[in-house]
Amino acid sequence: MIVTTTDIKGLKKHATGKVRDIYDLGDSLLMIASDRLSAFDVVLPTGIPDKGRVLTQMSLFWFDLTKDLIENHLISADIDDILARIGKAGVENPEDYREMLDGRSMITVKAQPTPIECVVRGYLAGSAWKEYSAMRAAQGNGGPIVLHGVTLPSDMVESQKMPQPVFTPSTKESEGHDINISAERACEIVGKELGNQLEAASLGVYKRASEYAAGRGIIICDTKFEFGLLNCNLILIDEVLTPDSSRFWDAQVYTPGKSQPSFDKQFVRDYLLTLDWDQTYPGPELPEEIVEKTADKYREAYKRITGKSL
Numbered sequence: 370m371i372v373t374t375t376d377i378k379g380l381k382k383h384a385t386g387k388v389r390d391i392y393d394l395g396d397s398l399l400m401i402a403s404d405r406l407s408a409f410d411v412v413l414p415t416g417i418p419d420k421g422r423v424l425t426q427m428s429l430f431w432f433d434l435t436k437d438l439i440e441n442h443l444i445s446a447d448i449d450d451i452l453a454r455i456g457k458a459g460v461e462n463p464e465d466y467r468e469m470l471d472g473r474s475m476i477t478v479k480a481q482p483t484p485i486e487c488v489v490r491g492y493l494a495g496s497a498w499k500e501y502s503a504m505r506a507a508q509g510n511g512g513p514i515v516l517h518g519v520t521l522p523s524d525m526v527e528s529q530k531m532p533q534p535v536f537t538p539s540t541k542e543s544e545g546h547d548i549n550i551s552a553e554r555a556c557e558i559v560g561k562e563l564g565n566q567l568e569a570a571s572l573g574v575y576k577r578a579s580e581y582a583a584g585r586g587i588i589i590c591d592t593k594f595e596f597g598l599l600n601c602n603l604i605l606i607d608e609v610l611t612p613d614s615s616r617f618w619d620a621q622v623y624t625p626g627k628s629q630p631s632f633d634k635q636f637v638r639d640y641l642l643t644l645d646w647d648q649t650y651p652g653p654e655l656p657e658e659i660v661e662k663t664a665d666k667y668r669e670a671y672k673r674i675t676g677k678s679l
């Protein structure tokens with residue numbers, strides 16, 4: 370079953386993201402990862418089979434692997450438990466939703482999200498590479514490059530491994546792209562104590578996960594975490610270390626000095642670039658072959674990381 374939209378009668382929507390639909394169950398949330406896929410920031414009309422299940426199962430895997438480092442928002446991903454809970458929250462016939470929810474949903478605590486995106490970068494890519502190369506060109510003196518408070522050597526190439534993983538937070542913008550800020554600025558926004566806690570927790574989880582993934586042939590170039598406060602405790606929320614919140618690269622074909630193919634979305638991006646499409650809404654339907662190849666990449670990412678098949 371491919372799920373591109375959800376409509377659960379009797380529940381209140383909490384948020385609809387590009388990929389996830391979130392419902393409010395009072396003091397908990399129901400988070401559903403759909404099979405929607407976005408490329409160039411546009412959600413495409415075609416769903417990718419198993420993508421939502423891969424995202425949810427991968428998050429669950431990482432929550433388990435890092436729960437000794439930091440608590441997280443997971444209450445339950447058991448389908449019987451989920452159906453019982455949505456029944457209590459006002460859904461008349463929870464069983465009607467079993468097939469749709471199974472494997473792609475979790476119940477989480479409702480926390481108060483902290484207002485910054487906690488990005489960790491192990492490699493120089495994306496917006497950080499753009500900012501770094503622009504700054505180097507502007508500076509032109511061969512001296513170290515200080516990027517939002519992080520000092521980097523001036524001879525780095527695109528996709529190169531950082532001397533060490535760095536915390537490069539950004540703001541959460543409701544419109545348009547988030548803005549990269551320094552760790553110091555993040556401390557001004559959330560307070561010094563919480564800011565330092567966010568940095569330490571982000572780096573700790575990234576290190577644990579990237580070392581694990583490296584052993585399985587996957588490079589986690591960078592990733593974005595969200596944290597929330599629950600009774601004054603900091604917990605990890607949202608999705609974690611999925612291809613949607615992270616750049617995953619295949620270690621076997623990693624070549625510094627250029628941009629790397631995306632582990633999961635490359636077939637889609639390559640296909641879209643052959644079209645005469647201006648990368649604004651509405652996006653085009655994807656052909657069956659691209660859908661199948663992309664679904665296989667998600668399944669492969671899951672298998673490589675967890676050792677299990679869906």
Ligand SMILES: Nc1ncnc2c1ncn2[C@@H]1O[C@H](COP(=O)(O)OP(=O)(O)OP(=O)(O)O)[C@@H](O)[C@H]1O
Nearest residue numbers: 384385386387388389442477478479480482606607
């Ligand atoms: N346990 C939680 N408690 C409260 N809010 C949460 C929790 N987990 C995640 N959230 C919030 O739910 C929202 C998830 O939205 P989602 O990621 O689906 O869409 P988005 O961030 O608006 O857009 P995008 O699709 O670009 O990510 C985020 O605002 C996140 O902060």
Ligand SMILES: [Mg+2]
Nearest residue numbers: 386387607608
């Ligand atoms: Mg989000």
